[in-house]
Amino acid sequence: MSLQEQSLSYVRAISPYQPGKPITELAREMGIPVEKIVKLASNENPLGMSPKAKKAVEAAIGGIERYPDQFDLIKAVAAKAGVAQSQVVLGNGSNDVLDLIARVFLAPGRSAIFSQHAFAVYPLATMSTGAELIATPAKNYGHDLDAMRAAIRPDTRLIWIANPNNPTGNFLPYPEVRAFLDAVPKDVVVVLDEAYNEYIAPDERVDTASWIKDFPNLVVCRTFSKIFGLAGLRIGYALASSEIADLMNRVRQPFNVNNLAIAAAVAALDDHQFVTESYELNRRGMEQLVTGLKRLGLEYIPSHGNFVTFRAGDGAGVNQKLLQQGVIVRPIGGYGLPEWLRVTIGTEPENARFLEALEAAL
Numbered sequence: 161m162s163l164q165e166q167s168l169s170y171v172r173a174i175s176p177y178q179p180g181k182p183i184t185e186l187a188r189e190m191g192i193p194v195e196k197i198v199k200l201a202s203n204e205n206p207l208g209m210s211p212k213a214k215k216a217v218e219a220a221i222g223g224i225e226r227y228p229d230q231f232d233l234i235k236a237v238a239a240k241a242g243v244a245q246s247q248v249v250l251g252n253g254s255n256d257v258l259d260l261i262a263r264v265f266l267a268p269g270r271s272a273i274f275s276q277h278a279f280a281v282y283p284l285a286t287m288s289t290g291a292e293l294i295a296t297p298a299k300n301y302g303h304d305l306d307a308m309r310a311a312i313r314p315d316t317r318l319i320w321i322a323n324p325n326n327p328t329g330n331f332l333p334y335p336e337v338r339a340f341l342d343a344v345p346k347d348v349v350v351v352l353d354e355a356y357n358e359y360i361a362p363d364e365r366v367d368t369a370s371w372i373k374d375f376p377n378l379v380v381c382r383t384f385s386k387i388f389g390l391a392g393l394r395i396g397y398a399l400a401s402s403e404i405a406d407l408m409n410r411v412r413q414p415f416n417v418n419n420l421a422i423a424a425a426v427a428a429l430d431d432h433q434f435v436t437e438s439y440e441l442n443r444r445g446m447e448q449l450v451t452g453l454k455r456l457g458l459e460y461i462p463s464h465g466n467f468v469t470f471r472a473g474d475g476a477g478v479n480q481k482l483l484q485q486g487v488i489v490r491p492i493g494g495y496g497l498p499e500w501l502r503v504t505i506g507t508e509p510e511n512a513r514f515l516e517a518l519e520a521a522l
C-alpha cells in the first residue's frame with residue numbers, strides 16, 4: 161500500500177486553505193517592486209500594529225529564552241470580557257482555538273454544521289477530525305439560522321457561525337442569534353466566531369460573552385489579527401464555560417502562544433486610541449469603496465467587517481488584471497462565489513488605487 165493510501169481518507173478529502181497572495185510572491189512573479197504593491201486581500205489592519213504593542217514586543221524580546229507565561233493575557237482578556245480567567249483559552253491565532261474546539265467535540269461518526277459561503281477554516285477543522293460536515297444553503301449570502309437548526313441530527317455535536325461572516329460580510333442581528341441558541345439542544349456546541357466584532361458600531365454591539373452563563377454550550381471566538389493589527393504574531397482566544405475551556409486546554413499545546421504575541425496582545429487590548437482610529441479609518445474607507453463600487457455599477461454585499469465583497473462578473477479574469485497592476489484582492493471561487501471578489505478596506509490612497517485599477521480592469 162502507498163503512503164497516500166495509508167493516510168486517513170478524511171484528511172485526503174480536505175482542500176488546502178488558499179491564503180491571500182503575499183506581496184513578496186506577486187513581486188517575484190510579475191517583477192513589480194514591493195513598495196508599488198497594494199495588498200487588500202487578507203483583512204489586515206492598514207494602520208499596522210498599535211504603537212504600544214510594538215513597544216511591548218520590543219521589550220519582550222529580552223525574555224525570549226524563557227517559555228511563555230499566559231497569565232497576564234488571560235487576566236486582561238477575562239477582565240475585558242467580564243468572564244472568569246478559567247473561561248479564557250488562548251490560541252496561536254483564533255484558528256488554533258477553532259481547531260481545539262473541533263478536537264474536543266468531533267470525531268468520525270459525529271457531524272458539524274456550517275453555512276455555505278462561511279469561513280473556510282470550519283470545513284478544515286471539521287474534516288481533520290473525521291467528522292461529517294453538513295453545509296446548509298446560504299440566505300442572501302449569509303447564514304440561514306432556520307436551515308441550520310433544521311439540519312441538526314442526533315449525531316451533530318457542533319455548529320459554526322461567523323458573525324460578521326467572512327468572506328461575505330453578512331451580519332446576523334443579535335436577537336436572532338440569541339433565539340437560535342434558545343432553540344438549539346443544550347448538548348450541541350455553538351461556536352460564535354467574532355473575528356470582526358470590533359468593527360461593529362459600538363451602539364449596535366452586544367456583548368455575547370455575557371450570554372455564556374445562560375448558554376454553557378456557547379463558545380465565543382475573537383482575534384488580535386484584525387482590528388488589533390497582530391495577524392503575523394498569531395494570537396486569538398475563545399471564551400467559554402469553564403467546563404469547555406478546561407477540555408480545550410487538555411488538547412492545547414502547552415506553549416501554543418509565544419512571548420511576543422502575549423506581550424503585544426496585552427498592550428493592544430489597552431490601546432483604545434489605536435482601536436478607535438482603526439475603526440474610524442475603516443468606516444470612512446468602507447464609504448469610499450462602496451461609493452466607488454456604486455459608481456462603477458457593481459453589485460456588492462453590505463458588509464459589517466473590514467472588507468467588502470462585490471460582483472466582478474469574471475472574478476478570476478478581473479483578479480488577474482488587478483494583479484498585473486500590483487493590486488492584490490481575494491478571489492473567492494473556493495467559497496462558491498466565482499463571480500465575486502473580496503477587497504479589504506485599506507488606507508484612503510490604497511482604496512483609491514484599488515478603485516482606479518478596478519475601473520481599468522473592467
Ligand SMILES: *Cc1c(COP(=O)(O)O)cnc(C)c1O
Pocket residue numbers: 203252253254255256279322325326353355382383384385386391394395396
Ligand atoms: C480572520 C478571521 C479569523 C482570525 O483568524 P486568526 O487565526 O485569528 O488570524 C477567524 N475567523 C474569521 C471568520 C476570520 O475572518
